[in-house]
Amino acid sequence: MAEVAIRGVHKSYNKVPTVHGVDLSIADGEFVVLLGPSGCGKSTLLRMIAGLEEITAGEIAIDGTVVNALEPRERGCAMVFQNYALYPHMTVAENIGYALKVAGTRKPERRARVAAVAQSLGIAELLDRKPGTLSGGQRQRVAIGRAMIREPKVFLFDEPLSNLDAKLRAQMRIEIRRLHQRLGVTSVFVTHDQVEAMTLADRLVVLNHGRIEQIGTPTEVYRRPASRFVAGFIGAPAMNFLTGTLAADGRIAIGSGAGTPVTIGVRPDEIQLLDAPLKGTLDFEIELVEELGTGQVFYGRSGEMEMTVMRNGGGEAALPRSGQRLFLKIPMTCVHLFEVESGRRIDLPPSRLAAE
Amino acid sequence: MVERSPILNLISQLLLFLGLLSALLPFAIIAIAASHDLRTVNEVPMPLTPGPYFWDNIVEAWNRADLGPKIVNSIVFAAGVALGKVFIAALTAFSIVYFRYWGKMVVFWAIFITLMLPLEVRIVPTYAVAANVLSPYQALLDISGITWLVRQATGIEIALKWGLLNSYTGLILPLIATATGTFLYRQFFLTLPDELTEAARMDGAGAIRFFFDVLLPLSRTNMAALGTIMFVWAWNQYLWPLLVTTDAAHGTAVTQLKELIPQTNGTPDWHIAMAGTLIVMLPPLVVVIFMQRWFVRGLVAAEK
Numbered sequence A: 001m002a003e004v005a006i007r008g009v010h011k012s013y014n015k016v017p018t019v020h021g022v023d024l025s026i027a028d029g030e031f032v033v034l035l036g037p038s039g040c041g042k043s044t045l046l047r048m049i050a051g052l053e054e055i056t057a058g059e060i061a062i063d064g065t066v067v068n069a070l071e072p073r074e075r076g077c078a079m080v081f082q083n084y085a086l087y088p089h090m091t092v093a094e095n096i097g098y099a100l101k102v103a104g105t106r107k108p109e110r111r112a113r114v115a116a117v118a119q120s121l122g123i124a125e126l127l128d129r130k131p132g133t134l135s136g137g138q139r140q141r142v143a144i145g146r147a148m149i150r151e152p153k154v155f156l157f158d159e160p161l162s163n164l165d166a167k168l169r170a171q172m173r174i175e176i177r178r179l180h181q182r183l184g185v186t187s188v189f190v191t192h193d194q195v196e197a198m199t200l201a202d203r204l205v206v207l208n209h210g211r212i213e214q215i216g217t218p219t220e221v222y223r224r225p226a227s228r229f230v231a232g233f234i235g236a237p238a239m240n241f242l243t244g245t246l247a248a249d250g251r252i253a254i255g256s257g258a259g260t261p262v263t264i265g266v267r268p269d270e271i272q273l274l275d276a277p278l279k280g281t282l283d284f285e286i287e288l289v290e291e292l293g294t295g296q297v298f299y300g301r302s303g304e305m306e307m308t309v310m311r312n313g314g315g316e317a318a319l320p321r322s323g324q325r326l327f328l329k330i331p332m333t334c335v336h337l338f339e340v341e342s343g344r345r346i347d348l349p350p351s352r353l354a355a356e
Numbered sequence B: 001m002v003e004r005s006p007i008l009n010l011i012s013q014l015l016l017f018l019g020l021l022s023a024l025l026p027f028a029i030i031a032i033a034a035s036h037d038l039r040t041v042n043e044v045p046m047p048l049t050p051g052p053y054f055w056d057n058i059v060e061a062w063n064r065a066d067l068g069p070k071i072v073n074s075i076v077f078a079a080g081v082a083l084g085k086v087f088i089a090a091l092t093a094f095s096i097v098y099f100r101y102w103g104k105m106v107v108f109w110a111i112f113i114t115l116m117l118p119l120e121v122r123i124v125p126t127y128a129v130a131a132n133v134l135s136p137y138q139a140l141l142d143i144s145g146i147t148w149l150v151r152q153a154t155g156i157e158i159a160l161k162w163g164l165l166n167s168y169t170g171l172i173l174p175l176i177a178t179a180t181g182t183f184l185y186r187q188f189f190l191t192l193p194d195e196l197t198e199a200a201r202m203d204g205a206g207a208i209r210f211f212f213d214v215l216l217p218l219s220r221t222n223m224a225a226l227g228t229i230m231f232v233w234a235w236n237q238y239l240w241p242l243l244v245t246t247d248a249a250h251g252t253a254v255t256q257l258k259e260l261i262p263q264t265n266g267t268p269d270w271h272i273a274m275a276g277t278l279i280v281m282l283p284p285l286v287v288v289i290f291m292q293r294w295f296v297r298g299l300v301a302a303e304k
């Protein structure tokens, strides 16, 4: 168990900068999830912690020791790969025990530890099989077992669940979380699946273009996204963004008007759908309806703007259909404001927001 | 796309059968010729039915050409070359695929270019080196003037000498480099996912460990295929063994066959020559049949 400190880490591939100065400190026993769109540098960051990728600038310390110049095996990290990366010619037992074999552990001890790990992952009866004969879920368990057996200081996961089907993924997610609760090992988990990220993380790190956009608990990141990017990236369906203005007295208006131009963000499930116009409502023409079972998602436009609205329940009553005109009420207490240029969040005291 | 029609099937079967027939015909003629006596084999045309002297001819050929020790030599030679090639090629490809070092591309292209320099083309320099492995260094010393300097200073003549003629080492060593084999391995190594290497690094395995624990076991079928091809290739070598083994004790079976070929004014005992040929053909055939299962898998598909 150990804390991990990442200080000003940069990475360039052939002079092309990919990670631009990441600072992150991970507490002992914490489960941190790195989340971001494809190509944002999540894997790169993880692999720099593992020692599989050189660090261009900055430093990474594990347990207080700067590990920049250390080989992967000396860092005390274990990694679970997306494609499992099991050795195809070795049995499950040999796969799990390989690290011990390399380390020169005696055979009886090795066998005992492999058996214990396999037991705890529920793969004891697979020990003599080759990886080629296992299902995806079983392979991933073996890969986790291979990481566990070394009793690492840090667990690194690079999208370990993305090759599994949805149901298995949900199940493995819970198992990984349980494992973490049981072992309490510091873990870094990379994913681009926000549900996975939200459910697993103690703390969430949202990355974009090789920079950290926000660090916080899943709730914080969802409730108070630090930037327009985070707001749009987290939450499904994605947040609506409208252009608007913020007046000096804190009044927010949609469309153009007096005051500073801002981007107004509002989550689809916080918009109210009305049959009749009220003061301050927007027209909404439905183009597409998605039935979710627990509710519906309506895609449509309000004047020039594309809007998404989500409604929970309401399956019984006559559904609004595409082509129908409805009215939207946006509760101004729920909106998020972002600077137009930088996309950074603008925080207003709640008292001022309430005045509408 | 797989076409399934009886007529097409018939035609392809027929074509294959014709191919097989034309491939087997020379062998049949050899076998038939080896079963007749001197008079019958020289009849024109030669009878196309086997005669009764097959075993006698085999024994005669075996004794006359002293094939016993020669076949042992051949087996040592061919197996040595095959194993050497398999191992050297694996190591070379390992270096080319898994390491980043200065001059890597130069090495790669140097190996590539040797594809254009088969043994027959470089036979003279190769022979010179085999006659004295140290001759290139001697040449360097001579050209750079060090030999002269030492002679002037001490009166000692530097003469480096390490000959390989008439030895197994001399037979085998100059032949074990193989560009083809290196590329076979290279292609195979490139198909292995990077994660496998990374997993091994995370597990603490160094380069050598990774090579022996992961790469070699995974390329078993490749090794079998390459080994078989190279065994047959080495077995059939004529020019090199002929040059290097001036001493008959080190001769190989294939070079020995010329002892059985009738001289211009000698008895035309082709039946003995054919019997000898049959004997010499046998060992590579056995190897191919024995390795076939592995061999085909190695050439056709990478194991999952």
Ligand SMILES: Nc1ncnc2c1ncn2[C@@H]1O[C@H](COP(=O)(O)OP(=O)(O)OP(=O)(O)O)[C@@H](O)[C@H]1O
Pocket (backbone or CB within 6 Å): A013, A014, A018, A036, A037, A038, A039, A040, A041, A042, A043, A044, A045, A192
């Ligand atoms: N070996 C490499 N050489 C050059 N560029 C690379 C290399 N590895 C990654 N990159 C680049 O670095 C950037 C970040 O890659 P990285 O693999 O970290 O993305 P990621 O966030 O893990 O994406 P994904 O979710 O698709 O896995 C990408 O633009 C990628 O093209």
Ligand SMILES: [Mg+2]
Pocket (backbone or CB within 6 Å): A042, A043, A044, A158
């Ligand atoms: Mg990745």
